[in-house]
Amino acid sequence: MVEIFDYDLVIVGSGLAGLRAAIEAARVGKDKLRIAIIAKNQLMRPHSISAEGGSAAVLYTDEGDSFDLHAYDTIKGSDYLGDQDIVEFFVRQCPVDILELEHWGVPWARREDGRVAQRPFGGHSFPRATFASDKTGFYEVHALYDTLLKYGNIDKFHEQFVYDVIIENNRFKGVMAFDIPTGQVRIFKARAGIIATGGLGRLYGYTTYSHLVTGDGLAIALRRGIKLKDIEFVQFHPTGLVPSGILITEGVRGDGGILRNAKGERFMERYAPTKKDLAPRDIVSRSMMTEILEGKGFKGPNGLDYLLLDFSPIGTEKIKEKLSQVRDIGNHYVGIDPVDSPLPVRPSAHYTMGGIDVSRTGFTGVTGLWAAGETACYSVHGSNRLGANSTSECVVFGKMAGDDSAKWLLSGSGSIDLSEGERSFAENFVADAYRDKGDNDPYEIKRELWTTMDKDAYVFRNEKDLTEGLSKIRGLIEKSKKISISEKGNVYNQNLITSLEMKNLVELAEVVVYSALQRKESRGSHFRTDFPKRDDDNYLKHTIAQRVDGALQITYRPVTLTKWKPEPRVY
Amino acid sequence: MRESQIMFLQYLTGILVLVFGSFHFLLISVLSPSPEKILYIYNGANATHVLVGGTLYYTWVKAVYSSLIWGSVFELLLTFLVYHVFNGFRVILSELIPGGRAEKIITYALLVVALVVFIWGSRTVVVSLAGGL
Amino acid sequence: METLVLKGFGEVVKTVTFRVRRYDPEKKEIPKYEEYKVPVQKGMTILDGILYIKEHLDHSLSARYSCRMGICGSCGMIINGKEKLACQTQILELGKDLIKVDPMGNYGIVKDLVPELSKLFNNHQSVKPFIVREEEEPKSEFLQTPDQREKYAMFTDCILCGLCLSACPTSASDELYLGPQALAQSFRYIVDNRDLGFEERLNVVDSKHGVWRCHFSGACSEVCPKGVDPALAIQLLRKVMTTNIFVKYQQKGATRGPERKSALGVS
């Protein structure tokens, strides 16, 4: 039987965006709105917790920072694919939200006089990454989760796997989920919903993402015909730890760390003479891959050749104080204490610039449905995100989505009637997912997907690889329709979850590779060796992908330019 | 009472027990009125217990109990100990069977036992001081 | 430059037996152990081992995991008798050929290695783990010097993994005990100079199953994977409680810094 809950607002995802949206909605809605926040892991363990470096905000205007500078950095970083009106709006909101987090207990690092401290970050021309050690995201998530506990009008649901949203006649009606610990199918009826399910990082095997970031929200949106924007842009973080891909924060380089190749050269001097190691991530990643391909790297395990991240300019005391987590990671996972010797690093899939096409408030175009955080694409980051801009984005736009949806809810009323069709769809979906339709192993498909993506849609892309990749992925999609799930239990069935996630991933992989194939230029994180130049005449526009009657359709939309004209991007 | 106050007394009585307990130990050793300050005397050959010379001999123990000073020491020690021990027992049992009615019952039951022990011990002291039964 | 000696993956070094406690509520059996032979590469963690079992040997094994970098707090379990994060424990460093994996104790078991953590979360919530203070427009930050920050900062590292409750002897029998995690968090907020919630937390913390049920057995700090040292927090919290018997404990509440122009929308 389906268990049905009735809420005003349901928030899917408890990352920074989801939590912030929930709090804002609770504050705006007071006791008039009933809000549910649900996530597929326990609410305080979203992927945002892994964010390390910092959150960007213009705080020290008296010391030379300004909104314009932040906006310019962001736009230049985005390789001019960012919508400039949104970027300006974004940078103006950041300080308020960062200070709000301060009021809610984030243990920001401090200056001697008690004011919030900031550190330099890649691509930013002013040290404006507000940080707390190197666990910024962790502290932010916990401060937000803790603050959430203050509000009695939010119901918290841990471990609910959302597999679909209910949309009828372009009107949002709720989400379908099952309770992982019991397997109970649930429908959360709601007048409004916010999707904040994060990126699609686990498309790649070598990635900084948590195991659970599988782009479910994006896949659901795609299936329901919602538009996805700029999805081919996947950021590769220069310093993923070999061999696991665990992130070594950019803060290391912000604090003085240096990348070196096998000859011991500080090779970034050649690629970005002014910013050097602190150039934006796409540039550093490409430079690293060039070095590695030129044979100036070290031979690594499983074909993961690597370069070195040298900590020695930072100094032991500062490493211990500001980079404690990195030190922890080095010791735990490669047995190297960064205080003594450098860490092996290599570019690793890290961020999804694209996402659900939304307005400034996160509105998706479907009545009652918002999106927030990494899932959504506001076009702040364009084709390449600057470090520290994403956690800020999540709180800024999470707040917007919460605020907007709550106000919209307060201005109307009514209740949701579910059609019998949706109800039985919800029930049958899970029952059907259990049924064997072939004998393919979902884990096997996932591994194949990873090898394909790691090879064909990595830092350097080209027509041949992408076409090959696309046909492989289409093969995998076919395969994924004929899988068998050996475990049939209802309780904590991770097999079922893996197979559903895997299906989402292969569907998204198709979109990523397909739109990458269409973009015949190099911009930001998307670099085509066969088209190594940026082509503003033909491609200064957003890719919009949409499923129309089952077929994938790519269209384009112009970029909003205001103050800043596209110019060559040198650092 | 707040739990912190209850537990403050637990620590306080613990220390007081140490102080007064030390007197108690000195009493059966160096401070005993007995001429031979020893606990057990055995008759070498068949190893029978000789009571007469030791500090635990009836006469000396009686003497101690009849002294006002020692009587007060014992009474205080007893008070501290009973509080300390039965509060300790309460702590242990409340961790064993936490919450609800059970915990209340345990608390009151222990209170009763504590009173019995306290009264029984005080009886020894008071009656001795008053000159025996 | 010298080549590094990497603990990283590579060829298989040896085979290790995992003895995993299994429990499936739907099968109506009592928990039992099952053994799996796992080929171990250099650098493999217990979590990697479990994922290997899940993918190759037995799909039905369940465990909670996410970040695989020791920060989300999902993967606490008992490994060879001691509470550890699976994703942070190197198989080879254990130096054993038989590895016993149990779900955390003192919680219910949902399935296999998945514990029921609602007790942990409820206790956490009960101590009001947030800054208690009137809400106001954030025009500037509350001033807090690095020294004032240091007073509570170490306790903010808690990842809510729940290992401490599994190791704590009091939690083992007293299910009403708040537990090291929640007590440490209450201390974290009480000594944060931005907070004003001492009075409100008093009734919860200074209660029959609150801070005084800790006997400083130190197991919590011994197993805490993040060095939170909850035992320290609890003892320091008790200092506050004991002093509060004689002098009312007062929280001043930090003062605000100068208004930030950028927060007012000008730059």
Add this chain to the structure above:
Amino acid sequence: MTIENKKGWISWFNPFKYGTDRWMFALHRLTGIALGLYLIAHVWETSNILNGQVTWDKIMVDLDYPFGAHYGPFILSLILIVAVYHALNGIRLTIVENGLMLPKPYRPEFPYKAKSLRGLNNLLKIVLGIFMILISAIGVIFIFTGVIV
């Protein structure tokens, strides 16, 4: 559907795999219970002083000679050692459990050895441990020989 997985009171007395503090807790609790029971017995024992010499003497002998040998000095020594442990560890607990002699909050650093379980707390353990041995030795020698060193 979930089943209980409580370690239960047994684990109070299962300090293996954890640190010294956990051992000391187990012993403190054990000795506390033992001493508490002894107190009740002791109160009853001493109350017999009111019942005249014959009863008193008989009890003194019975308690010394329970299972066919003179165990009195051994039992008394054991009680003494237990009491000394509990008392001196009690002093340590009174200090540290009220937050004294512990480190200030510090910055956790890999490999995360908890400072509260080390430092002055350990020093206390050592100092009090030495006292425990000394006092117990003096006591036991006295109990067996009547000699106070």
